Amino acid sequence: MFDWLSARIRGVGAPAVDALIKLGFGFRFFSAVLWHSATAFRRFNLIIREVYFTGVLSLVIILVSGLFVGMVLGLQGYDTLQRFGASEALGVLVSLSLLRELGPVVAGLLFASRAGSAITAEIGLMKATEQLAAMEMMAVNPLARVVAPRFWAGVISMPLLSALFSAMGILGGYLVGVVLIGVDAGSFWAQMQAQVDFYNDIGNGLIKSLVFGVAVSVIAVFEGFDAPPTAEGVSGATTRTVVTSSLAILGLDFILTAFMFRGV
Secondary structure, eight states: OHHHHHHHHHHHHHHHHHHHHHHHHHHHHHHHHHHTHHHHHHTHHHHHHHHHHHTGGGHHHHHHHHHHHHHHHHHHHHHHHGGGTOGGGHHHHHHHIIIIIIHHHHHHHHHIIIIIHHHHHHHHHHHHTTHHHHHHHTTOOHIIIIIHHHHHHHHHHHHHHHHHHHHHHHHHHHIIIIIIIOOOHHHHHHHHHHHOOIIIIIIHHHHHHHHHHHHHHHHHHHHHHHSOSSHHHHHHHHHHHHHHHHHHHHHHHHHHHHHHSTTO
16 A cells, blocks of 8 residues: 555656756756857857748738738637727827737747647757767857857747737727728827836836746757657647647736736
8 A cells, every 4th residue: 555655756756846847957058059159159140040940931820810810810819809899099009009019929839830840850860860960079059059049039030920920910900990990090090109118017017028028038958959860759849839839828818918007
């Protein structure tokens, strides 16, 4: 009986211990990436190349998704606001929904799915094909040459993509609300300009997107660097990147919202 109970306790505790060990290794890995970031910034062309890979190549899905999200907000918002005779406030509804919440969160989820998974797969394949080991043999630090540029590219790209997502969403709301439904264009833009605050709405939305960019980027590079050097290991690391990044974005969004928008 005692042996069975001991085995059950070990079965419950082992995953928790493994998770804590991986979390501690992740923090050490993040510290090492920051330590070697100075070397990466001295070769800024590496970061620019990765910004193109993570940011520019994600523009299509970000812009198209933002446009359709804004159009849906315009339709749903108008249907709700007209019941209370406040259809002129459609611009405020669309802009605040995008700038405060949907822009950073949806753009972060799309960024994790497209760019984060690609970063993990790329680093994982470099490890599987022993390219990282070859760099170490040539006295080239993989953290400075491979990992840090991709991390900082994600941090730089994410706020820009979030801003573009929100801008396209507002355009989509304008197309549906003003062009399609017939809401007064002056009221749409004037109420938006009057109600949207730069610090509380735009600034906090950018802070959210920056935090999401750091979280997604560090998860992506860590999972790629920690992936087992097999095809199955790389595919599993890619899946973990998307799942963990999505959960991290949603959890951080709740925490940041609780601090930013209390009583606003």
